[in-house]
Amino acid sequence: MKITVYNYSIFSQDITVQIRSFERSINQLETDLITAAERCNASEYELLKLIAEFELRQGFRLWLMNSTAEWLNLKCGITVGTAQEKVRVALALLDKPKWSEAFRTGQLSYSKARAMTRVPDADEDALLDEALHRTASQVEDWCRRLRNANPAISTRDAEQAHRSRWLSCTRDAEGMVHLNADLPADVGLLVMKALEIAAQHLPHGECEHHEDADNESFCARQADALVDMAKAYLSGDGEGKRTQGDRYQVVVHVDESALQHQGGKSDLPISTVERLLCDASAVELIEDGQGQPLDVGRKYRTLPPAQRRALEARDGHCQYPGCTHTLWLEGHHVEHWARGGKTSVDASVLMCSRHHRLLHEGGFEMSQDANGSYFIRTLYGRVLTSDPSRDGCRSHPPSRDGLVQEPRALYLVR
């Protein structure tokens, strides 16, 4: 690179201008960059191989450390979180000779290998073929959807996402309040949808006295929408609706095979999709092999309005034993319609959102006994029925005020 420096004076001010001229063309620069990236991929693979060996031989124990990640943090300057992920990828690649070879020769990047190893049961050849012809972001999205379709993995993911939800609120010295929230994808989209609708109802040009009234940023309007949502809730407008109905629409794309638990792709963990589909509007979409839509069916409700009304009349509140919630109820298909269950009032019950989530993502099961009565089996095998003389709650010691304590298993799902 050649740098030519010009100094000149204008209006008594000294100005310095540097003109940089480069020797190689942009095309050559691109080629050099790609070659360097491939070399990095190959070196990264070598690093992962060493990490896998170190982990298998438990080398960190020589230093009385707790893990390879801690050792990498100390000796190689890799933060613990990143190091843990490297260890995971390194071990996963041991069983994937074709992915390893593509990585070793520089064709596969760490970003792609990292996403691919999150789908351990994937067809090695097919996923490698996809990965080599897609961008890193597309591979990440592809793998996430493959993982979502596998109930054995994604139910755990959904539960982990639910456990990781949080919202924090801090105030700074300038008088601003900062809100930060982490939410599972389905409820996060719900909040975003509510914000979008609230933003549509905001008056336009609220700050007409500002010169930039027309340029009010999208983010600023989102903040206004959040305030409007809070005002509506506090004024009572946000309450009073008993039913789920079509109060919001979130589009989720899921392969039919994924709903049958036979592979395929899904935008969200399959157990979450199943919960949403228990009582939602659905549209069947037929696609070609490239994912291009060929035909779109009619939108229909998975629990038709008449059945929904009958269900509300019959149940009135959440049917989880002991629960009396009457707001935001969701219809639950005892045997999911996507896997051959009937869509009828007899085969459905009303559930509050918390208990509905436990049935799908929490490992709880609802079944019918020989008399046709429903019972719930918790993750730990405890059986609950609406008849207190029959369910497992009875075995719990009464608390000091004589009330039966709620079993821990209702809260502790893993």
Ligand SMILES: [Zn+2]
């Ligand atoms: Zn359900």
Ligand SMILES: [Zn+2]
């Ligand atoms: Zn409930």
